[in-house]
Structure formats: C-alpha cells, structure tokens
Amino acid sequence: MPDLPSPTQVAVPAFVILVLVEMLISWRVDPSRYEPKDTLTSMMLGTGSTVAGALTGASVFALSLWIAQYQLFDIGFVWWAWPLCFLLDDLAYYVFHRSAHRVRWFWASHVIHHSSQHYNLSTALRQTWTGFISVSFIFRLPLFFIFPPEMVFFCAGLNLVYQFWIHTEAIGRFPRWIEAVMNTPSHHRVHHATNPRYLDKNYAGTFIIWDRMFGTFEAERDEDRPRYGIIKNLGSFNLIWAAIHEWVGIAKDVFTVRGLRNKLGYMFGPPGWSHDGSRDTSDTIKARWREDSQGEKEESRQPDGAATP
Amino acid sequence: MNWVVLAGSIAAVLILAGFAWLLKLGATPQIESEEAAARLARDAHSGFRPIDIALGRDGRAALLLGENGDIVLLRPHGAQIAARVFRAAPPITRAGGELKIATGERMFGDVALQLDEAEAARWAARWENQGGESADA
Numbered sequence: 001m002p003d004l005p006s007p008t009q010v011a012v013p014a015f016v017i018l019v020l021v022e023m024l025i026s027w028r029v030d031p032s033r034y035e036p037k038d039t040l041t042s043m044m045l046g047t048g049s050t051v052a053g054a055l056t057g058a059s060v061f062a063l064s065l066w067i068a069q070y071q072l073f074d075i076g077f078v079w080w081a082w083p084l085c086f087l088l089d090d091l092a093y094y095v096f097h098r099s100a101h102r103v104r105w106f107w108a109s110h111v112i113h114h115s116s117q118h119y120n121l122s123t124a125l126r127q128t129w130t131g132f133i134s135v136s137f138i139f140r141l142p143l144f145f146i147f148p149p150e151m152v153f154f155c156a157g158l159n160l161v162y163q164f165w166i167h168t169e170a171i172g173r174f175p176r177w178i179e180a181v182m183n184t185p186s187h188h189r190v191h192h193a194t195n196p197r198y199l200d201k202n203y204a205g206t207f208i209i210w211d212r213m214f215g216t217f218e219a220e221r222d223e224d225r226p227r228y229g230i231i232k233n234l235g236s237f238n239l240i241w242a243a244i245h246e247w248v249g250i251a252k253d254v255f256t257v258r259g260l261r262n263k264l265g266y267m268f269g270p271p272g273w274s275h276d277g278s279r280d281t282s283d284t285i286k287a288r289w290r291e292d293s294q295g296e297k298e299e300s301r302q303p304d305g306a307a308t309p
Numbered sequence: 310m311n312w313v314v315l316a317g318s319i320a321a322v323l324i325l326a327g328f329a330w331l332l333k334l335g336a337t338p339q340i341e342s343e344e345a346a347a348r349l350a351r352d353a354h355s356g357f358r359p360i361d362i363a364l365g366r367d368g369r370a371a372l373l374l375g376e377n378g379d380i381v382l383l384r385p386h387g388a389q390i391a392a393r394v395f396r397a398a399p400p401i402t403r404a405g406g407e408l409k410i411a412t413g414e415r416m417f418g419d420v421a422l423q424l425d426e427a428e429a430a431r432w433a434a435r436w437e438n439q440g441g442e443s444a445d446a
C-alpha cells in the first residue's frame with residue numbers, strides 16, 4: 001500500500017498564494033470582490049471544517065475499512081484503478097451535491113459553503129462543520145466495495161483541491177472543449193448564483209459531464225450576471241451562526257409544527273419547503289420567475305401600465 | 310491535525326484577512342435610486358413588483374411594498390446588500406424621520422430607515438392600513 005499524503009494539506013501553501021494573488025487582482029480591477037470580514041469568516045469556517053473533519057475522520061475511515069472487507073473485486077493499487085476511482089468518486093460527488101441542494105437535512109450542512117455573497121477563492125475555503133451530522137459520507141460508501149479506502153480518500157481530496165481554483169471571477173471562460181468537459185469558474189459561478197435561472201444547477205465537482213448527462217446543466221449568460229449567496233442571505237458575519245443557522249431553523253420548525261408528516265417535511269423536504277406553502281423553494285421561485293418574464297414580455301407590448309402608490 | 314498546524318492555519322487566516330483590510334478591499338453599497346431599490350428587491354424576490362418605495366436618504370436601506378402585499382427590506386451587509394421578504398407587514402416604529410423595521414430575527418437585526426419626516430409619517434399611516442403594527446416612539 002503506497003503511503004499517500006493528504007492532497008488538501010499539501011495544497012494549503014498554494015491556496016494561500018493564490019488567494020493573495022486574487023486579492024491583488026481585485027485591488028486593481030474591482031475591490032468589491034473581496035470584503036475583509038467576509039474573507040475572515042470564510043477562512044475561519046475552512047479552518048473549523050478541518051477540525052471537525054479531524055474529529056470525525058477516524059470513524060468514517062473505520063466505516064470504510066469495514067465495508068472494504070466485503071469488496072467485490074481485488075483491484076488493489078493497479079495504475080488504471082486510479083483514474084477510474086477518481087471518475088466514480090466524482091460521480092458520487094455529483095449525487096451527494098445534488099442531494100445537498102434538494103434535501104434540507106443535507107442542505108443544512110452544505111449551505112455553509114454557499115452562505116457568502118461573494119465569489120472568490122476564499123469562498124472555496126468556506127466549508128462545512130456539520131458534514132458528519134448530515135451523514136454526507138454515505139454517498140461515497142459504495143466506492144469502498146470496489147477500491148481501497150486510501151485510494152478513495154486520496155481521489156476525494158484531489159477533487160476538493162480541483163474545486164478550489166474555480167471559485168473566482170478573475171477568469172472568464174475557457175475554450176469550448178474545456179468548458180464542455182471540465183467544471184470551470186464559469187460553470188461554478190452559475191452554481192453559486194441565486195438568479196432563478198441558475199438555482200439548483202451545475203452540481204459538478206471536477207467534470208461537468210454529469211450535469212450535462214442528468215439534465216442539471218445551465219450555461220452562464222452575459223446578460224444574466226450571477227448574484228451570489230443564498231435565497232435568504234445571512235446578513236451576519238457571525239462564524240457560529242453561519243455554521244449552524246439551518247440546523248437551528250430545522251429544530252425550530254420541527255418543534256413548532258404539528259403532525260409527523262410536517263415534521264419530516266421540514267427535515268427531509270427540499271430547502272424552503274413549508275407545511276402551509278408560506279415559504280419559497282427553488283421550484284416556486286423558478287415558476288414565479290417564468291410567469292413573470294412571460295408577463296413582462298406581454299406588458300412591454302402595451303402602453304405604460306405602471307401602478308401608482 | 311495537531312495544535313501547531315491549527316495555530317499556523319489561524320495565523321495564515323488572520324494574515325490574509327489583514328491583507329484584504331490593508332488593501333482596503335470591499336465597498337460601501339449604495340442604493341442609488343428608487344429604480345435601483347426596485348431592481349435589488351426583484352433580485353431578492355422574483356416576480357416582485359413594488360408599488361411604493363421608501364429609500365433612506367443616505368441610500369443605505371430601503372423598504373418596498375409590492376403589488377401583492379409582499380414587503381421587501383434592503384440593508385447593507387459588508388460590501389453587498391442583504392434582503393428580507395415579508396408576506397405580512399413587519400412591525401415598525403417611527404421616531405421623527407426614522408422608521409425602525411423589526412425583522413424578528415436576532416442575527417439579522419432591526420433596520421433603521423432615515424426618511425423625511427412627512428414621508429416617515431406617510432409610511433407609518435400606510436402601515437396601519439396595511440394591517441401592520443406601527444408605533445410612534
């Protein structure tokens with residue numbers, strides 16, 4: 001068994017240098033791309049995430065070893081297993097990530113990554129503290145039936161490192177053949193945007209092919225510039241609140257609402273689901289937006305219909 | 310993970326955030342006009358059509374009343390604007406030209422809107438018609 005380093009730990013110096021470089025670019029081009037308090041929150045969330053990962057990592061690794069006893073093949077560390085493992089891990093990431101946006105229990109942990117209204121390299125470091133509670137590791141478990149756990153964790157680490165550099169507005173678009181296959185800054189800007197058109201799109205980790213295959217791809221448009229954050233932005237730089245706010249929301253909803261169905265809905269329904277329809281989900285937002293853009297087209301054909309107060 | 314690595318990470322984080330601060334990165338968001346407020350409110354609440362807009366004199370915050378009775382509140386958050394959408398009128402208090410809107414969220418906080426006194430009085434009166442709570446402080 002090869003002695004594998006942790007890709008994310010090895011990459012930390014590069015992360016620091018690239019953040020510095022991007023800050024200098026912003027300073028020249030558009031200072032509003034960074035905000036010191038936002039950057040501090042993002043990077044402290046990243047630091048806290050490594051602590052949370054260290055606390056729970058051992059149990060996840062033990063679980064992976066236990067599953068590996070039941071491996072279907074004896075592939076070992078043969079060279080071609082590496083790219084195959086990376087590819088399948090990337091598919092597992094897509095499934096995880098899609099669920100993370102569609103099921104509130106998973107969203108409560110993933111929302112941390114989306115809670116900044118900025119989109120820069122420091123946003124990439126805004127990582128969850130509560131992945132273990134939301135059991136996000138279950139999506140990777142099937143891989144341990146095929147590949148050695150060390151290989152899977154190494155590929156997962158590489159995937160995370162890949163996703164770092166795409167969190168930037170400093171890069172426009174790549175040649176078409178790259179944008180066709182790879183997840184890029186442009187594709188991932190769409191993922192972080194709250195524009196109705198862009199909600200719940202581009203779940204890719206490294207390869208954008210999964211979104212294209214499963215119908216969740218949306219291209220970035222120049223006339224619809226991404227606005228970053230979440231539907232209900234925090235309006236606070238508080239670290240702890242960013243890390244746990246959605247869990248607090250779940251707890252409040254589950255304790256106040258009556259009926260098991262409703263309680264389950266608040267835990268496992270889509271984010272924004274409510275028992276009385278008083279809140280917005282990404283589906284209701286998209287529906288209203290479609291209706292509205294339709295209405296607007298019609299209105300522009302008529303003389304001024306503006307309402308007065 | 311050991312304590313040295315953790316301390317090193319925190320130090321690196323503080324240095325990077327300090328660098329952003331030294332470069333004076335960030336911005337003071339300004340809501341330039343009622344049109345800008347309407348656009349921002351629509352960005353936060355798709356399909357929103359404002360029928361009345363209270364824009365703070367300093368361009369820092371705005372309160373918008375929509376066609377369907379929805380209400381959007383805008384206020385700065387760092388270099389950006391953060392919004393809240395209400396389906397029912399949130400309680401407001403007026404003191405002279407200042408309207409204070411209670412969001413009911415401790416972490417988001419209440420929002421103070423600086424208006425001309427007559428405008429503030431008009432909004433407070435409007436609030437009562439709207440079925441919301443309003444009080445003079």
Ligand SMILES: [Zn+2]
Nearest residue numbers: 097101110114
């Ligand atoms: Zn996401």
Ligand SMILES: [Zn+2]
Nearest residue numbers: 113167188192
């Ligand atoms: Zn991201």
